[in-house]
Structure formats: structure tokens, C-alpha cells
Amino acid sequence: MGDALPAMEAPSIGVVGVGSLGRHHARVVRDLERVECAGIFDADSDRGRAVGGELGVRARSSLRELIEASDAVVVAVPTHSHETVALEAIEAGVHVFVEKPMAPGVAAANRIIEAAAARGVVVQVGHVERFNPALVAARPYLDRPLFVESHRLAPFTPRSLDVAVVLDLMIHDVDLLCSLVGRPVTELAAAGVPVLTRHVDIANARLGFEGGAVANLTASRVSVTRVRKLRVWQRSGYLSLDLAAGRGEFHRLRDGVSALDGPSLPEGVPALAGLAAIVERIPIVGADSEPLAAELASFRDAVLGLAPPPVTGEDGRRALELSLAIEEQIEDHVAHTRSATP
Numbered sequence: 001m002g003d004a005l006p007a008m009e010a011p012s013i014g015v016v017g018v019g020s021l022g023r024h025h026a027r028v029v030r031d032l033e034r035v036e037c038a039g040i041f042d043a044d045s046d047r048g049r050a051v052g053g054e055l056g057v058r059a060r061s062s063l064r065e066l067i068e069a070s071d072a073v074v075v076a077v078p079t080h081s082h083e084t085v086a087l088e089a090i091e092a093g094v095h096v097f098v099e100k101p102m103a104p105g106v107a108a109a110n111r112i113i114e115a116a117a118a119r120g121v122v123v124q125v126g127h128v129e130r131f132n133p134a135l136v137a138a139r140p141y142l143d144r145p146l147f148v149e150s151h152r153l154a155p156f157t158p159r160s161l162d163v164a165v166v167l168d169l170m171i172h173d174v175d176l177l178c179s180l181v182g183r184p185v186t187e188l189a190a191a192g193v194p195v196l197t198r199h200v201d202i203a204n205a206r207l208g209f210e211g212g213a214v215a216n217l218t219a220s221r222v223s224v225t226r227v228r229k230l231r232v233w234q235r236s237g238y239l240s241l242d243l244a245a246g247r248g249e250f251h252r253l254r255d256g257v258s259a260l261d262g263p264s265l266p267e268g269v270p271a272l273a274g275l276a277a278i279v280e281r282i283p284i285v286g287a288d289s290e291p292l293a294a295e296l297a298s299f300r301d302a303v304l305g306l307a308p309p310p311v312t313g314e315d316g317r318r319a320l321e322l323s324l325a326i327e328e329q330i331e332d333h334v335a336h337t338r339s340a341t342p
Contacts, residue, residue: 014038014070022076038070083108099126102316113313124309125316131294133286148215153223164199170219175319192330246286
């Protein structure tokens with residue numbers, strides 16, 4: 001795209017990789033306002049042509065051809081190819097949106113970040129839960145979380161079986177947690193087990209943060225039911241979010257009611273009053289919007305220079321690094337339990 005990165009009104013965005021997730025990226029890019037769809041490319045040419053025909057977008061014959069036609073690209077190929085594709089785009093002066101996890105390892109993530117900084121292009125990482133309508137609606141009530149609990153449970157599907165459940169599912173909540181608490185992790189304990197695959201299929205991690213916040217994360221891809229719930233306790237109240245349903249509620253002491261102290265209720269509250277007499281319940285209702293569309297709109301705005309990317313390369317590296325540390329500790333735990341089995 002040349003040495004200079006010119007101002008633009010409607011960036012041309014292409015999509016690399018149109019598998020189960022990438023085809024949704026292509027659909028959203030096609031329909032996004034103030035964007036020109038540069039087309040798609042997939043290493044499986046038959047799949048590329050099929051998805052291109054289905055969506056009515058141009059299937060490019062090579063990655064180079066797509067990059068040359070684009071101001072920005074979405075990288076939705078398998079994780080092991082993220083670095084190769086991202087670096088080729090960056091070296092051409094093309095902005096990059098790379099799906100999570102941003103790279104197979106921290107060193108690769110660093111190379112992407114460093115190359116983008118040297119070339120002066122945007123890198124945004126695809127942590128779509130940041131754009132969950134329930135979480136967006138809850139942000140006004142979030143205030144210095146002290147304890148966070150997440151459950152992300154999914155039925156088994158033959159997808160992403162080349163990675164453990166931590167990088168497949170838990171990394172979503174790792175990123176959310178880091179963005180909510182905003183402090184360095186000081187303690188980590190994790191455990192998990194393989195159930196249906198050779199990788200860990202269910203995992204739990206307990207994290208401690210500088211300043212005293214604590215979090216407990218559970219992820220499973222061998223659940224009977226699908227669950228995506230986030231609970232946050234803080235001094236101002238308790239927040240419960242159903243991320244799958246896009247709604248939740250915030251509970252806090254009613255105006256004029258101070259924190260309870262001892263066996264007696266506050267003055268004026270009947271002795272037999274229930275919780276509703278002293279606690280206010282505020283419904284949280286997310287907008288009827290698609291998180292992926294909001295995420296890619298934010299990438300468009302970052303490319304246009306209207307706002308910084310909401311999930312930077314550094315954010316993606318942080319979530320990756322912490323997730324890999326969790327995974328390493330779990331693998332040690334699994335190895336220990338195997339060696340201890342009679």
C-alpha cells in the first residue's frame with residue numbers, strides 16, 4: 001500500500017480465512033457502513049469460492065492479491081498461521097485485526113506488535129466479549145471489582161480441538177478480567193483435566209491481583225448445557241450477568257441504607273422485612289446488537305483514526321501470556337495426577 005498511510009473515508013477491508021468464524025467476519029465486513037469489502041481469501045480455494053458465492057463477495061486467488069486490494073485485513077486463519085499472515089499484511093502497510101488468541105506464543109505476539117509499531121499501522125485483537133451487550137450496559141455500574149467469578153461452559157463440538165480449553169474458551173474471560181480489574185496478576189493457581197480429547201477439556205483458575213482483587217474462572221467444552229455467566233462483587237454492590245442472554249442485574253443497598261452492622265436492621269425497616277426492603281435490584285438489559293458487528297465497527301474507526309483500538313496488541317498479548325501460564329500450570333497438574341495414578 002506504499003510508504004504513506006493516506007487518510008480515507010471508507011477503508012477497504014478484506015478477510016483472510018473463512019472457516020466457521022471467518023465467514024461471519026466476511027458477512028459483517030460486507031454489511032458494515034463506511035467500509036468497502038475488498039473480498040476474501042482462504043487457503044482452501046473451494047471453500048473460498050463457496051463462501052464468496054454465498055455472501056456475494058469476491059474470492060481472491062492469493063493472500064498477496066487480497067492484501068494489495070485492502071487498507072486493512074481481518075485475520076481469521078488457524079492460530080498457528082496468525083503471525084505469518086499478520087506480518088505479511090503489516091509489511092505492506094495494511095492495518096490488521098487478528099482473532100484471539102493473537103498468536104501461538106508470546107514471542108510471536110511481540111513480533112506482530114513490534115512490526116506494527118515500526119510500520120505505523122493499527123493492530124486490534126478479536127476479544128469479542130468486550131462488546132457483549134450485557135457487559136456494555138453494565139459498565140456504568142462497574143467500580144473496582146474485588147471478586148470476580150466466571151463460568152464459560154459449552155457442549156462438545158469438533159472445533160478447536162488442537163488447543164486446550166484455556167486458549168479456546170477461558171481466554172475470553174481472562175481478557176475480560178484483566179480489563180475489569182486493571183491491575184497486575186500476583187498469584188495463580190490452576191487445575192484441569194482432559195476428558196474427551198488429548199488436551200485439557202475442563203479447567204479452573206484462581207487469580208490474585210495487586211491491590212487484593214481475586215477471580216475464579218471455570219471453562220469447559222464438555223458440558224451438557226451452554227453457560228456464559230459473569231459475577232462481580234465490589235464495595236458498591238453485586239453484578240450478575242448472563243453473557244449468552246445479553247442481560248443481568250445489579251444489586252446495591254437502597255439510598256439511605258447504610259451497611260448493616262450487627263443483628264438489627266436499619267431504623268425504619270420492619271424486623272421481618274426481606275432483602276428487597278434494603279437492597280435495590282437494577283435490571284441490566286443489553287442492546288439488541290451483534291457483538292461482532294460492534295467489534296469490527298471499532299476496528300474501522302481505529303483504521304480511520306477516529307478512536308484507538310479498544311483491544312490493542314498489548315491487550316491481546318497480556319491475555320495470551322496469562323492464558324499460557326494457566327495452561328502450563330494445568331498441564332503440570334495433569335502430568336502429576338497421571339504419574340500418581342496406580
